[in-house]
Amino acid sequence: MVVVAVLAIVGVGLLAASLLQGGPSGTAPGFRGQLQGAGATFPYPFYSKLAAEYSKVVPGVQVNYNSIGSGGGIRQFTDKTVDFGASDAPLTGAQYSGVEGVLHVPMVIGGVVAAYNVPGLSSGLRLTGDVLARIFLGEITSWGDQDIRSLNPSLDLPDKPIVVVHRSDGSGTTFVWTQYLSTVSEAWASRVGASTSVNWPVGLGGSGNNGVAGLIQQNPYSIGYVEYTYAVLNDMTVVYLQNAAGMFVPPTAEAFSAAAEAASLSLPRGDQSWSQVSIVRALANDTRAGAAYPVTSFTYVLIYRDMSVVPGMNLDKARALVKFLWWAIHEGQSYAQPLGYVPLPSSVVTLDEATLRMVTFSGEPLL
Amino acid sequence: MKDILLKRRVKGRIYIALCYGALAVALVPLLSILLVTTSKALPVIDSQFVTQLPAPVGSPGGGIANAIQGTAIVVGVASLIGIPVGVLSGIYLSEYGGKLADLVRFLNEVLTGFPSIVVGLFVWGTIVMTLHHFAAIAGSIALSILMIPVVSRTTEESLKLVPKDLREAALALGIPKWRTTLSIVLSSGRNGVITGSILAVSRVAGETAPMLLTSLSSSFWFSSLDQPVATLPITIYYYAISPFVDLQNKAWGAAFLLMAFLLATSVSVRVISGRRVTA
Amino acid sequence: MPSHPIRGGDRIFRAAAMAAATIALFLVLGIAYTLLEGSYPSVGRFGLGFILGTEWDPAIKMAFGALPLIWGTLVTSAIALLLGVPVSLGVGLLLSEFAPRRSRFPLSLLVELLAAVPSVVYGLWGIFILAPTLRDFVYPALQAALGFLPSFSGSYSGLGVLTAGIILAIMIVPTVSAVSREVFSAVPNSQREAFFAIGATRWEVARHVFSYARSGVIGAVTLGLGRALGETMAVTMVIGNRFEIPSSLFQPGYTMAALIASEFNEATDPLYVSSIVEVGLLLFAITLSVSIVARLLVRRSMKLFREVGNE
Numbered sequence: 001m002v003v004v005a006v007l008a009i010v011g012v013g014l015l016a017a018s019l020l021q022g023g024p025s026g027t028a029p030g031f032r033g034q035l036q037g038a039g040a041t042f043p044y045p046f047y048s049k050l051a052a053e054y055s056k057v058v059p060g061v062q063v064n065y066n067s068i069g070s071g072g073g074i075r076q077f078t079d080k081t082v083d084f085g086a087s088d089a090p091l092t093g094a095q096y097s098g099v100e101g102v103l104h105v106p107m108v109i110g111g112v113v114a115a116y117n118v119p120g121l122s123s124g125l126r127l128t129g130d131v132l133a134r135i136f137l138g139e140i141t142s143w144g145d146q147d148i149r150s151l152n153p154s155l156d157l158p159d160k161p162i163v164v165v166h167r168s169d170g171s172g173t174t175f176v177w178t179q180y181l182s183t184v185s186e187a188w189a190s191r192v193g194a195s196t197s198v199n200w201p202v203g204l205g206g207s208g209n210n211g212v213a214g215l216i217q218q219n220p221y222s223i224g225y226v227e228y229t230y231a232v233l234n235d236m237t238v239v240y241l242q243n244a245a246g247m248f249v250p251p252t253a254e255a256f257s258a259a260a261e262a263a264s265l266s267l268p269r270g271d272q273s274w275s276q277v278s279i280v281r282a283l284a285n286d287t288r289a290g291a292a293y294p295v296t297s298f299t300y301v302l303i304y305r306d307m308s309v310v311p312g313m314n315l316d317k318a319r320a321l322v323k324f325l326w327w328a329i330h331e332g333q334s335y336a337q338p339l340g341y342v343p344l345p346s347s348v349v350t351l352d353e354a355t356l357r358m359v360t361f362s363g364e365p366l367l
Numbered sequence: 368m369k370d371i372l373l374k375r376r377v378k379g380r381i382y383i384a385l386c387y388g389a390l391a392v393a394l395v396p397l398l399s400i401l402l403v404t405t406s407k408a409l410p411v412i413d414s415q416f417v418t419q420l421p422a423p424v425g426s427p428g429g430g431i432a433n434a435i436q437g438t439a440i441v442v443g444v445a446s447l448i449g450i451p452v453g454v455l456s457g458i459y460l461s462e463y464g465g466k467l468a469d470l471v472r473f474l475n476e477v478l479t480g481f482p483s484i485v486v487g488l489f490v491w492g493t494i495v496m497t498l499h500h501f502a503a504i505a506g507s508i509a510l511s512i513l514m515i516p517v518v519s520r521t522t523e524e525s526l527k528l529v530p531k532d533l534r535e536a537a538l539a540l541g542i543p544k545w546r547t548t549l550s551i552v553l554s555s556g557r558n559g560v561i562t563g564s565i566l567a568v569s570r571v572a573g574e575t576a577p578m579l580l581t582s583l584s585s586s587f588w589f590s591s592l593d594q595p596v597a598t599l600p601i602t603i604y605y606y607a608i609s610p611f612v613d614l615q616n617k618a619w620g621a622a623f624l625l626m627a628f629l630l631a632t633s634v635s636v637r638v639i640s641g642r643r644v645t646a
Numbered sequence: 647m648p649s650h651p652i653r654g655g656d657r658i659f660r661a662a663a664m665a666a667a668t669i670a671l672f673l674v675l676g677i678a679y680t681l682l683e684g685s686y687p688s689v690g691r692f693g694l695g696f697i698l699g700t701e702w703d704p705a706i707k708m709a710f711g712a713l714p715l716i717w718g719t720l721v722t723s724a725i726a727l728l729l730g731v732p733v734s735l736g737v738g739l740l741l742s743e744f745a746p747r748r749s750r751f752p753l754s755l756l757v758e759l760l761a762a763v764p765s766v767v768y769g770l771w772g773i774f775i776l777a778p779t780l781r782d783f784v785y786p787a788l789q790a791a792l793g794f795l796p797s798f799s800g801s802y803s804g805l806g807v808l809t810a811g812i813i814l815a816i817m818i819v820p821t822v823s824a825v826s827r828e829v830f831s832a833v834p835n836s837q838r839e840a841f842f843a844i845g846a847t848r849w850e851v852a853r854h855v856f857s858y859a860r861s862g863v864i865g866a867v868t869l870g871l872g873r874a875l876g877e878t879m880a881v882t883m884v885i886g887n888r889f890e891i892p893s894s895l896f897q898p899g900y901t902m903a904a905l906i907a908s909e910f911n912e913a914t915d916p917l918y919v920s921s922i923v924e925v926g927l928l929l930f931a932i933t934l935s936v937s938i939v940a941r942l943l944v945r946r947s948m949k950l951f952r953e954v955g956n957e
Contacts, residue, residue, distance in 0.1 A: 034590050038583075051423070065586070069911070079496070168888075169909055197914075198704070198705040204898050207608055210608055310499075312500065379848060390757075393734075396771075399771070400771050404767070456669065475670055480821070482933055484876070484878045516670060543655055544656045573765070575764070604766050633761075
């Protein structure tokens with residue numbers, strides 16, 4: 001009985017504490033509460049920082065972002081179980097025609113790097129796209145393979161089996177990575193393809209960028225792909241990939257920026273299909289972009305053009321969401337660089353502004 | 368003759384020693400888990416850990432207070448649903464009986480220890496899809512589904528131990544059956560009912576798989592039952608598979624807190640009831 | 647009998663209690679229905695071939711199949727039984743027949759504490775303690791001894807089918823040992839006394855108890871099997887999550903439960919989602935059957951003992 005009483009008291013106490021938390025009881029009008037987002041792990045460090053900073057700018061609005069992978073973001077967005085989705089992979093043509101009124105809002109640019117854990121090796125392993133693809137195809141199985149050695153004559157490479165690490169969940173990072181492998185390897189393009197979730201020939205599966213980075217850390221002689229920020233925050237050693245111009249480029253914010261510029265994509269309007277937008281593909285044959293890192297990508301927020309189709313949405317909440325996104329593409333961009341992302345070029349910001357102006361709630365514009 | 372007897376004795380001693388060895392083998396992982404969790408958790412647990420929200424990714428500091436709160440609320444609501452239903456169900460099985468009761472009794476045994484991921488799928492398909500988002504209440508419902516068979520069985524067992532005379536005496540006095548059951552039989556068997564309920568609560572407090580598909584997670588305090596919420600098991604999972612050493616350490620801290628709660632309830636239940644409670 | 651206000655209360659109460667009880671029935675039916683409904687698209691597309699399919703390709707071919715998952719689930723459970731059952735039976739016999747009476751309660755308490763550790767904490771311990779220990783100390787020895795067998799060949803990272811099997815073995819020990827101990831204790835004393843009377847040693851008496859309680863033991867083992875089949879978190883954290891039937895036990899693999907946990911929230915295409923739900927349906931069917939068989943066996947043996955004991 002004593003135990004029951006104790007547990008009951010503790011339970012009531014916690015419930016009471018939670019109710020007292022509530023949130024600041026400011027007098028500012030408008031929406032107070034949580035905005036639910038879910039999706040890509042690629043930009044999660046950035047969105048997490050944005051959410052923390054925005055709650056200081058507009059107390060009372062909490063942006064809760066669940067980092068479950070781009071596949072999850074797309075799924076939840078189409079299921080309408082969240083207020084906004086997030087994905088590094090734009091909707092495919094089929095997905096786009098299956099959803100009415102979707103808007104793509106690119107939020108930031110980042111890069112996907114090949115991180116490895118080989119005791120004794122520091123950053124700077126040089127690999128060509130072809131060799132990398134053969135590693136992920138399971139055709140090159142040892143770190144001491146001749147093809148790797150010939151690219152890195154000064155390094156002492158051990159004759160140990162390579163442990164490949166990939167994503168087990170639906171991932172925009174996977175989409176970008178497999179797009180890249182498809183452009184540098186015909187074998188990859190025909191056997192495996194590019195998508196958020198593929199039939200991996202070899203390797204261990206980790207959940208999220210987190211999971212993959214964790215697996216690489218814990219498994220000596222492993223190699224995997226993660227978004228750049230995860231490699232930086234965890235002091236991981238990364239590959240210098242060869243780009244289409246033949247240069248071996250270390251992944252840095254400058255290299256991603258160079259990539260975005262060189263791609264000089266003509267971007268569609270926010271309400272059109274973005275399935276053909278790809279910095280990776282644009283750079284695949286660009287033999288002049290010497291400083292560009294080949295595996296660079298936008299990451300998108302997905303929202304409905306008419307917010308009223310989302311259950312649980314009301315005018316104030318929709319307005320709060322659009323205001324957050326507006327802040328994110330302007331003031332929020334200052335948080336990108338310190339975390340290893342590339343802020344949006346001004347042309348893209350202008351494009352996004354036009355996109356956000358399209359958002360309505362049952363016809364009433366929100367901005 | 369003596370030789371054979373000796374051989375039999377020695378053989379017997381060896382096998383018995385092997386049984387002790389089996390016990391040792393079984394206890395090694397337990398000790399490892401307890402020791403490692405405690406040693407890795409103690410440096411992490413401080414007042415910041417239990418009172419603060421998680422810090423943004425890559426920034427140090429912060430805590431898991433929202434997960435503690437979330438688990439308390441989700442498990443609390445699950446108990447509010449699961450315990451009354453389970454007790455009522457156990458009462459039916461014990462006091463009324465019949466073919467239906469036999470079937471339900473059997474189903475309860477089958478449902479105990481059922482894969483919780485399947486229950487998660489079920490709640491996702493029904494509640495989450497209807498609500499159109501992940502929600503704390505969906506998590507609570509999933510947990511209550513896992514609780515009901517356990518509470519029902521332990522209630523039934525406890526009530527069956529109450530001697531028949533008690534019921535007959537009450538009925539002879541003209542007290543209606545429902546009053547008899549609630550006021551007399553139930554209170555007589557309350558020890559077993561309470562320990563069974565506590566056991567069920569501790570069983571579901573550590574569940575992770577169904578939460579992945581129902582209440583998901585959150586970086587903030589609990590806001591409302593129809594929104595996602597952070598829970599200790601999910602936090603442990605996400606932090607454990609992350610590459611950030613800071614988060615991995617926090618995972619050990621969260622595991623310590625969760626296990627402290629579970630072990631405390633487990634031990635106290637056994638001590639109170641004195642005998643083994645079938646679960 | 648004339649209608650009486652009290653009778654009304656009884657009727658309501660009985661109805662409420664019955665409703666509460668039948669929830670169990672509705673739950674089982676409801677789960678089955680939801681899973682059937684959700685997997686309908688993929689059942690329609692792949693039919694029975696799903697069970698034998700070996701591809702999981704959500705990108706190019708949209709082909710899904712469950713054979714590697716079923717293999718992984720069965721093999722990890724088999725390893726769990728192979729390693730966990732002897733230990734559990736040893737413990738069960740110990741606590742029922744040999745251990746000094748005073749120590750039985752605290753010792754059984756200790757063993758049941760293993761059940762109080764949640765799956766996710768087993769997974770956490772598995773990633774950071776068990777897998778590295780196996781990788782650095784146990785697996786090299788295993789490969790040295792048994793490396794000629796394909797099952798123990800090849801490279802290992804500590805994460806894989808064998809590691810998952812080992813963690814499952816640990817996790818089923820509390821269940822199997824507790825139930826088998828109960829079954830042993832339920833063997834009527836007349837049996838023990840008879841054997842002691844003809845001069846058997848303690849071990850020989852215990853062996854007789856064991857064989858007398860055979861069907862109950864099988865029931866306990868089947869219960870353990872049921873738990874192993876459905877374990878999710880600990881498995882997904884150490885098995886490597888690789889959709890493949892590996893050539894070696896050191897390699898990564900996948901189980902039905904682990905796939906659902908890893909991929910459900912991220913599946914984008916409706917056929918993909920439906921295939922995962924179908925995996926859930928298969929898991930449901932398998933664990934339900936095993937559970938039913940297990941409970942039937944345990945019940946039958948307990949009933950047998952009661953009848954015999956009453957002679």
